[in-house]
Amino acid sequence: MVEIFDYDLVIVGSGLAGLRAAIEAARVGKDKLRIAIIAKNQLMRPHSISAEGGSAAVLYTDEGDSFDLHAYDTIKGSDYLGDQDIVEFFVRQCPVDILELEHWGVPWARREDGRVAQRPFGGHSFPRATFASDKTGFYEVHALYDTLLKYGNIDKFHEQFVYDVIIENNRFKGVMAFDIPTGQVRIFKARAGIIATGGLGRLYGYTTYSHLVTGDGLAIALRRGIKLKDIEFVQFHPTGLVPSGILITEGVRGDGGILRNAKGERFMERYAPTKKDLAPRDIVSRSMMTEILEGKGFKGPNGLDYLLLDFSPIGTEKIKEKLSQVRDIGNHYVGIDPVDSPLPVRPSAHYTMGGIDVSRTGFTGVTGLWAAGETACYSVHGSNRLGANSTSECVVFGKMAGDDSAKWLLSGSGSIDLSEGERSFAENFVADAYRDKGDNDPYEIKRELWTTMDKDAYVFRNEKDLTEGLSKIRGLIEKSKKISISEKGNVYNQNLITSLEMKNLVELAEVVVYSALQRKESRGSHFRTDFPKRDDDNYLKHTIAQRVDGALQITYRPVTLTKWKPEPRVY
Numbered sequence: 224m225v226e227i228f229d230y231d232l233v234i235v236g237s238g239l240a241g242l243r244a245a246i247e248a249a250r251v252g253k254d255k256l257r258i259a260i261i262a263k264n265q266l267m268r269p270h271s272i273s274a275e276g277g278s279a280a281v282l283y284t285d286e287g288d289s290f291d292l293h294a295y296d297t298i299k300g301s302d303y304l305g306d307q308d309i310v311e312f313f314v315r316q317c318p319v320d321i322l323e324l325e326h327w328g329v330p331w332a333r334r335e336d337g338r339v340a341q342r343p344f345g346g347h348s349f350p351r352a353t354f355a356s357d358k359t360g361f362y363e364v365h366a367l368y369d370t371l372l373k374y375g376n377i378d379k380f381h382e383q384f385v386y387d388v389i390i391e392n393n394r395f396k397g398v399m400a401f402d403i404p405t406g407q408v409r410i411f412k413a414r415a416g417i418i419a420t421g422g423l424g425r426l427y428g429y430t431t432y433s434h435l436v437t438g439d440g441l442a443i444a445l446r447r448g449i450k451l452k453d454i455e456f457v458q459f460h461p462t463g464l465v466p467s468g469i470l471i472t473e474g475v476r477g478d479g480g481i482l483r484n485a486k487g488e489r490f491m492e493r494y495a496p497t498k499k500d501l502a503p504r505d506i507v508s509r510s511m512m513t514e515i516l517e518g519k520g521f522k523g524p525n526g527l528d529y530l531l532l533d534f535s536p537i538g539t540e541k542i543k544e545k546l547s548q549v550r551d552i553g554n555h556y557v558g559i560d561p562v563d564s565p566l567p568v569r570p571s572a573h574y575t576m577g578g579i580d581v582s583r584t585g586f587t588g589v590t591g592l593w594a595a596g597e598t599a600c601y602s603v604h605g606s607n608r609l610g611a612n613s614t615s616e617c618v619v620f621g622k623m624a625g626d627d628s629a630k631w632l633l634s635g636s637g638s639i640d641l642s643e644g645e646r647s648f649a650e651n652f653v654a655d656a657y658r659d660k661g662d663n664d665p666y667e668i669k670r671e672l673w674t675t676m677d678k679d680a681y682v683f684r685n686e687k688d689l690t691e692g693l694s695k696i697r698g699l700i701e702k703s704k705k706i707s708i709s710e711k712g713n714v715y716n717q718n719l720i721t722s723l724e725m726k727n728l729v730e731l732a733e734v735v736v737y738s739a740l741q742r743k744e745s746r747g748s749h750f751r752t753d754f755p756k757r758d759d760d761n762y763l764k765h766t767i768a769q770r771v772d773g774a775l776q777i778t779y780r781p782v783t784l785t786k787w788k789p790e791p792r793v794y
Contacts, residue, residue, distance in 0.1 A: 225650050226409045227641070230259045230378075231632050233398055233411045235385050235440060236419030237262035238269035239360070239614060240596025240621035242367035244417050247625030249374035256632055259411055260371075261380045261400065263420075263435060267368050270421055270433045271617065274360025275472035275548065277352030278324075278618070279611035280317035282339060288349040290314045295787060297612060300346040300503045301605025302747035302757065303789040304453070304765070304782055309583060311785065313603050313612075313619055320618045321353050328366040330355050332545070342477040342545075344610040346503035346794070350477075352611035357472050357548045360614055383409070384720055385439060386652060388416065388592070389645055390447055395591035396639045399649040403720065406713025408650050414636050415591045415628045418444065419621065422575030422597040423457075423731050425724075427681075428673030429527065430572035431463050431470035440598045442727035444579050445734065449587055451768045452600040452780075453577035454731070455738035458608055458748050459682050461507040463571020465529040467556055471549055471568055473610040475561075476500045478545055479536040482511065483565065484519040498794040505607040505748045506794060508570035512682045515569065523567065531565035570682050574613060576604045576748065580767060585624035591636060595624040602765065602782075606747025656719060661705025665722040668699050668706070672729055675699075680736050685753045689740040696732045703729050733775065734768045741777050742766060759789050 232248055234241050237260055245260045252258070262269065281288045293314040298305050325331055325339070332340040332354050344352040355362040371377060382403040389396040389410070397412040420440030424432030445451060461482070462471040476482070481500050484490050494510040495502035502510075511530055514520060520528040534542055539562050542550060546561075553561045578600035585593040585601075596617040603616055679692030703726050710718035744758035745751050764779040 225646050226407055228259065228409065228411050230411060230413045231256040232258045232415045232417070232628055233413040234258065234260045234417045234419060235398055236269070236421065236596070236598070237266040238271035238419060238421055238596060239363055239367065239617035240624070241269070241417070241419035242364065242371055243618050243621030244419060244595050244625035245377050246367065246370055246374070247622045248629040249377055251626055251629035252376070252633065254376050256376060256629060258377045259380060259413070260377060261383045261385060261398070261411065263382070263384055263439070265381050266379055267364065269364060270436050271614070272361040272364050273431070273433060273470060274363070274614050275357045275470060276474035276477065277342060277344060277354035277359050277611040278321055278363070278614040279344070279347065279351050279609070280321040280353050280615060281314060281351060282318055282321070282341060282353065288351060292348060293317075293351060296347050297603065297609055298605070298787050299792055300607055300609040302607055302792060303759070303763065304602070304605030304746060306602035306783040307785040307787060308783050309601050310603055312583060313616065316619045317615045320622060321615065324363060324366055324618065327370045329362050332356065342474055343501055344477050345473055345498070345501045345507065346609040347611070352474070352477060354474060357474055357546050363614060363618070384723065385443070386723055388443055388447060389641070390589055390592070393589055394639070395589050396641065396645070399652065401653055403715060406716060408653055410641065410646065410649050412639065412641055414639060415632050416593070417585070417624050417628060418579065418592070418594040418598050419596045420598050422578070423728070423735070424572050424575065426672065426728055426732050426735065427572035427676045428670070429463065429468045429677055431460055431468055432572065437724035438727050438731045439724070440594070441578065442730050444587070445730060445770055448770060449589060450580040451577060451734060452580040452602070453606070453766050454734050454768055455742055455766060456576035456606045456748050457572055457680070457735065458504055458574035458576060459508045459570035460573035461504055461511055461570050462532050462568040463573070464552065464556060465527050465567040465569055466524045468571040469552055469556060470571070470573070471532060471552070471566060472546070475532060475534060475537070475546060475549060478541060480532055480534050481536060482507070483531045483533050484514045485521050486519060490514050490519070495794040502794040503607055503609060505750070508682050509750060511570055521567065523569070527569060529567040529569045532568045533565045534561040574608055576600070576606060576608055583623065584627035585620055586627065593624040593628050595621045606749055653719075656722060657708060657711065659707045661707060663702045663706045665703070665706050665708070665718070665725045668702050669721070669725045669728065672696070672699055672732055676732060680739060682750065684739055684749065684751050686740065689736055693733065693736045693740060696729060696736055699729045700733065737775055738766045738768055738777060763789065
């Protein structure tokens, strides 16, 4: 039997955006709304805790920073694909929400005079990455969760796998999930919903993302005909630890660390003479791969050739004070203390610039449904995100989604009812997934996907590789329909979870690669060696992907310009 819960608002995802949305909805609702927040794992273990370096905000206009400067840096960093009206709103809201986090308990680092400290970050022309050691996301999540506990009308559901949403006549009605510990099928009936499930980073084998981040909300939206925007733009962080891909924060370079090739050269001087190692991430990643492809890297395991991240200019005491977690990562995962020796690094899949197409408030176009955080695409980041803008984005727009959805509910959104067909679909969806439909191994399909994406849709792309990759991915989609799930039990059935995640990933991979194939230019993180120039005449526009009657359709939408005309990106 399906277990049914009844709420006003259900939030899927407990990262920074989901937590912040829940708090704001509860605050605006003033105990009048019943709210549920659902997490795939424990609520305090979202991928957001992995964010290390900082959250961007203009705090010191008296020292030369300004909203226009932050906006310009962000728009230039986006390779002019960011919508400038949204960026201007975003940068003005950042300091408001960063200071609010301080009041809620985030232990921001301090200057000697007691003011909040900020460190330099790539692409920013002013040190505006507000940080808490190198554990910024961890502290932000804990502060938000502690704040969430003040509200008695928020129910928390741990270890729930959401596999679909209920939409009828373009009206959101709830989400379908199963309880991972028991296998119990559940419907969270709700008048409004917020999807905050993060990005799609586990499309790649070599990535900074945890295994949790499998694009679940994005895949559900795609299947339900909801529009995805700019999904071809995947950011590769320059410093993923080899061979695991684990993030080594940009804060290392912000605090003085430098990249070196196998000759010991500080090579970024050749590619970005002014910013050097603190150029935007797309530029640094391409520069690193150029060095590696020219034979100036070190031979790494399984083809993961690498360069070195040298901590020595930072100094031992500063490393211990500001980069303690990174030091632990080096010691634990590769047996190297960065105080003594450089760490092996290469570009690693790190962030999804695209996402569900939403308005400023996160509204998806489906009545009663919003999206927030990395799942959503507000077009702040365009084709390349500046470091430290992501955690700020999650807080700023999570708050917006919570506020807008709560006000809509309070205005009187009417009631909803579930049909027998919807109840039956919820129960049989999982039952169908259990049935053996073929002999394909879901784990092997996922491994093949990782190999394909790492090869054909990495830092450098071209028509031949993308075409071959798309063919392989479409083959994997067919394979995913004929799989065998070896574990038949209900309790913590990891085989079932992996199979559902795998199906989400292969469907999203098609959108990423197909969209990349259509964009015949190079812009931000999307670099085509066969079209190496940015083409503003033909591609200064957003990619809109939507599944219509089962077929993937691509259309385009103009970028919103306000003050800044596209110009060459020189750093």
